[in-house]
Amino acid sequence: MIETIGRKTIEGIENLGRFSRFVARTFGAMAQCLFKPRTYPLIWAQMYTIGVQSVPVVMATGAFVGMILAIQTYGQLASMGLEERLGVLINIAVVKELGPVLAAVMLAGRVGGALTAELGTMNVTEQIAAVQSMGTNPIRYLVAPRVLACLLLTPLLIIYADLLGILGGYLISVWQLKINAGAYWNYSAIGVERWDVCTGILKGFFFGGAIALISCYKGFTCREGAQGVGEACTEAFVGCFISILALNYIFAVVLDAVYKSFWPIRPLL
Amino acid sequence: MPRKIVKPEDGILVAQNITKQFGERVVLENISIAIEKAKTTVIIGPSGCGKTVFMKHLIVLERPTEGSVYFKGERIDDKEEHRLAKIRTQFGFCFQMGALFDSLTVYENITFPVEQHYKIKDYKALADTVKQKLAMVGMDGFQNYYPASLSGGQKKRVSLARAIALNPEIILYDEPTTGLDPITSDVINELIIKLQKELAATSVVVTHDMKSAYKIADRIIMFHKGRIIADGDADHIRNHPHDVVQQFIHGKVSEAELAALRLGGTKFETQFLPEDFE
Ligand SMILES: Nc1ncnc2c1ncn2[C@@H]1O[C@H](COP(=O)(O)OP(=O)(O)OP(=O)(O)O)[C@@H](O)[C@H]1O
Numbered sequence: 001m002i003e004t005i006g007r008k009t010i011e012g013i014e015n016l017g018r019f020s021r022f023v024a025r026t027f028g029a030m031a032q033c034l035f036k037p038r039t040y041p042l043i044w045a046q047m048y049t050i051g052v053q054s055v056p057v058v059m060a061t062g063a064f065v066g067m068i069l070a071i072q073t074y075g076q077l078a079s080m081g082l083e084e085r086l087g088v089l090i091n092i093a094v095v096k097e098l099g100p101v102l103a104a105v106m107l108a109g110r111v112g113g114a115l116t117a118e119l120g121t122m123n124v125t126e127q128i129a130a131v132q133s134m135g136t137n138p139i140r141y142l143v144a145p146r147v148l149a150c151l152l153l154t155p156l157l158i159i160y161a162d163l164l165g166i167l168g169g170y171l172i173s174v175w176q177l178k179i180n181a182g183a184y185w186n187y188s189a190i191g192v193e194r195w196d197v198c199t200g201i202l203k204g205f206f207f208g209g210a211i212a213l214i215s216c217y218k219g220f221t222c223r224e225g226a227q228g229v230g231e232a233c234t235e236a237f238v239g240c241f242i243s244i245l246a247l248n249y250i251f252a253v254v255l256d257a258v259y260k261s262f263w264p265i266r267p268l269l
Numbered sequence: 270m271p272r273k274i275v276k277p278e279d280g281i282l283v284a285q286n287i288t289k290q291f292g293e294r295v296v297l298e299n300i301s302i303a304i305e306k307a308k309t310t311v312i313i314g315p316s317g318c319g320k321t322v323f324m325k326h327l328i329v330l331e332r333p334t335e336g337s338v339y340f341k342g343e344r345i346d347d348k349e350e351h352r353l354a355k356i357r358t359q360f361g362f363c364f365q366m367g368a369l370f371d372s373l374t375v376y377e378n379i380t381f382p383v384e385q386h387y388k389i390k391d392y393k394a395l396a397d398t399v400k401q402k403l404a405m406v407g408m409d410g411f412q413n414y415y416p417a418s419l420s421g422g423q424k425k426r427v428s429l430a431r432a433i434a435l436n437p438e439i440i441l442y443d444e445p446t447t448g449l450d451p452i453t454s455d456v457i458n459e460l461i462i463k464l465q466k467e468l469a470a471t472s473v474v475v476t477h478d479m480k481s482a483y484k485i486a487d488r489i490i491m492f493h494k495g496r497i498i499a500d501g502d503a504d505h506i507r508n509h510p511h512d513v514v515q516q517f518i519h520g521k522v523s524e525a526e527l528a529a530l531r532l533g534g535t536k537f538e539t540q541f542l543p544e545d546f547e
């Protein structure tokens with residue numbers, strides 16, 4: 001029993017070490033990529049599959065979040081006669097938490113799964129070894145463009161999710177629930193600060209980076225065979241999901257502290 | 270057999286006392302081979318004896334548990350990946366399973382190593398080179414196919430064309446003729462000989478095909494259970510006294526294996542019937 005716990009712990013730490021080395025090498029390769037215009041086509045191609053093709057699902061996610069929030073909270077606010085404040089509630093929730101997190105989860109499923117499966121298959125069919133055997137660094141050729149694309153585009157996708165969330169909330173509140181549009185937007189404007197929007201989008205960099213790095217790592221280290229690829233995909237998705245939630249928690253704590261110390265003295269700076 | 274001591278200067282590519290373990294399992298045991306420049310070295314041996322693993326050591330896709338690998342007298346098995354990249358451009362490796370990039374067309378597969386290492390200005394010339402390399406293996410005209418729509422033997426030939434795309438000094442072929450018809454096999458044999466003659470390429474070929482081994486080899490090395498049991502030119506191997514070698518080159522099963530077959534019987538003790546699974 002104790003032996004098992006010990007072994008698992010050691011395995012876990014070893015894995016973490018390997019993952020950190022992978023991350024370090026990826027960042028090195030990404031820096032090289034940025035200075036070599038020759039690799040840009042690879043990045044564009046990844047941006048298209050990772051970013052552009054994710055726009056519809058991310059927009060749908062955002063829209064539904066906004067609409068559901070409107071319907072769910074209306075009853076409670078209306079019973080207190082505060083229904084005009086619905087806007088603040090929906091928009092804060094969408095911009096600060098639900099937009100970024102759910103968009104990232106959506107991406108983890110759509111992009112993370114695909115990356116792990118693709119690289120995992122390449123790994124078990126020796127295509128990664130083939131890249132290596134021809135004197136090309138597989139991390140630079142395969143991982144760096146994917147991580148860069150994911151890192152740069154997740155914030156943009158979050159903006160789409162936010163926009164559609166706000167729009168969805170508005171449509172339901174104003175059109176279906178007949179809330180005065182002017183009041184709805186006024187309260188929103190007072191309640192949602194630029195800080196909330198910016199931090200929400202900032203999270204995107206970290207979520208995107210985490211998704212791509214974890215998925216690529218799982219693909220690179222996947223075990224032989226169809227089952228190995230399947231397992232790697234599952235592990236990648238679970239890993240991405242957990243790290244999105246954990247990162248979000250860390251963000252909440254850190255950003256709260258930063259906000260409390262700097263935002264009030266903002267006019268002075 | 271007394272083991273020769275192999276020194277780094279003995280050949281262009283030298284494996285010195287290589288032992289490879291995967292976990293507990295010893296796959297290669299104290300293997301030393303000096304591969305001579307501009308010669309064709311053939312490695313034979315039963316399935317699962319570690320030939321592929323050995324070949325991967327020569328280009329440091331696997332790192333030895335013990336021992337070292339030297340290329341032109343310089344130790345390479347302990348080098349970091351980014352240092353190996355330069356060295357590997359002088360190698361061509363033809364994987365046993367082809368390992369073609371399945372998201373790229375045949376044309377892109379072959380230009381891949383070229384584009385990675387050279388700035389291409391003349392695309393017309395590149396297309397001509399690709400055409401010529403593919404023609405060498407009888408695959409011209411398949412430029413726009415994806416590997417998924419090629420047959421096993423065709424994939425193998427494309428992967429061969431890719432391995433020689435950079436005109437490497439050393440070409441490592443892992444079973445280049447397995448799964449090919451006799452005529453295409455012979456074309457590949459001639460190709461290997463031609464590359465050796467015209468470009469003074471050093472070739473290491475893993476094969477099960479004794480006919481092609483005799484034809485192309487300057488030297489034949491036989492592996493058995495992770496060790497070298499025979500090493501010499503074609504005649505040396507033909508007249509080798511060791512039973513295992515004789516059985517291998519004549520494709521005969523040994524008494525022990527026959528006994529195992531007889532023991533197994535021709536019928537299963539318990540026949541499985543479809544009803545059993547319902
Ligand atoms: N990555 C690995 N992990 C664990 N064991 C391995 C690994 N690669 C190879 N082996 C083992 O090493 C042994 C030798 O494998 P290898 O692929 O070199 O055989 P081979 O001589 O090329 O056989 P064949 O002629 O069938 O291709 C096999 O028994 C295999 O189980």
Ligand SMILES: [Mg+2]
Nearest residue numbers: 320321365443
């Ligand atoms: Mg093999």
